[in-house]
Amino acid sequence: MLHESLLGLSSEGRPRHATGLLAEVEAAAAAAGGWQDVDLIAVGLGPGSFTGVRVGIATAQGLSASLGLPARGVCTLDALGRGIGAEPGAEGQRLAVLDGFRGEVFAALYGEDGERIWEPAVYKPEQLSERVADLDTTPLVAGSGAVRFRHELTEHGVRIPDDADPVHRVAARHVCAIAATAAAGEVGQLAPIYLRPPDAERWRERDPFPTAE
């Protein structure tokens, strides 16, 4: 097999991506030798900030269409989990926890070989903590949600690396590594992973305009 350069766009985090992402991508492509040396575009599908996820996917879709390159989506928690698994001392289970905003987290549990044990889901930190307490083992926990809710999560004795540890950040190279072995997605079919319905119901409540009924 020929050498394959992959370029990953991680869309986890705040929608600062709108201004920062494309320049990063162009720089990464240039570092790889230019777009002609790139074979595949990988993108984090979330969960994350709704807007951030969309900026990442829209950028990947636009690049894919414009360059005629295939694009593949990767669950952002999977990429985080893979990063935790690469840590020295991560021989057991790993729990990937992203800040889900509004006092909640997105989390998924992975086994020793990186296989998913818990599917990605939304939790209140206390709920997640209780679920972790029921485990037979003590997983290594990391991610923006682990940093933010360290207090709640460490109650049952899990290990969370220092806040400054890069393991808490989703790395684009893990998005790429997973995408390289994943099934190819059709251009324009990169389905975001929101894990939450739109705020339609809230919005309806906020609407001050009364109806006739």
Add this chain to the structure above:
Amino acid sequence: MMSANEREQSTRAELLLAIETSCDDTCAAVLDGARILSNVISSQAAAHEGFGGVVPEVAARHHLELATPVIDAALGEAGVTLDDIEAVAVTAGPGLIGALLVGVSTAKAIAAARRLPLIPVDHLQGHVAANFLEPEPLAPPFLCLVASGGHTLLAAVREHGGYELLGQTLDDAAGEAFDKSARLLGLGYPGGPALEKEAEGGDPEAFEMPVAMARDPGLDFSFSGLKTALVYRCRELGPEQTAARRADLAASFQAAVVAQLTAKLRRALRRNPWEAVALGGGVAANGPLREAVGRLCEEHGVRLKLVPIALCTDNAAMIGSAARYATPIAYPDYLGYDAFASGERQADGPISGDIGPKSAHRPLV
């Protein structure tokens, strides 16, 4: 009168891909100069129907799903590929920020990958520029009234690249008032067409509705008082009578909206002589409004340009049209370009648009 620069620009045969996602329609178009090669609009109206209005997060989710298929359709219908495209135009604002960001991110990525220039466009300038499109382009100067679900504005258009804002709504947009009132009367969404249909069998003088801003010497609009008046009429009548007299209520409400729009237009025509009036925006599809503005123009001996219905609602062809007179940003200067929501605007952005005095006006809603 066209300046030399404008003439040079407008005869430039440039193939443009334009993208518009500021509200709830996902739109892409291909233009060859002022000629529309394709103009694809994927409406999300059905997705928002149950809410009586646009839900921003729902709109943004749909834009992401629809952007690539809609762009593909626009290129396909135009019979071109991205290889033929010379610049990418996109609505940068104002609008729903989450919705705008899908279009802007997509446009930036398409342009950057091919080292094409990006042309960010002001959405309202797009509505004005719908008039410049073939087959019957209208050249400045003209007076332009844009009334839609998102905006209501009266503009003096003296050049292709910008306009002077003469008046705008201080609260709800005209189309928004239609939507909310239609919902109040138990009619469908979008409310404009549903309310107009209901009003056909009604008496426009059955209920007294305030013609807001009638005594205001300016050219601004206000529709929230009208909406409130309708709420009170319905309360007084009770649910049964409201249903029974729905046609009269709809007709009276519609007549009041039309009266306010035409009153401001009349005032603007009296202030300054104009040769032409252009009527655009989704509400311009309203029959009674078209008739009333038509009569007004006849009275004043002014030519009336009705923007074709397909170009009245939000669409990307009008964005492409505005882009022809806006400043392109060369690669890579736009990599960090951001969309702007309602009421904010990039201070040094290359966006054309309102070039008149700003201090007297609230930000556009």
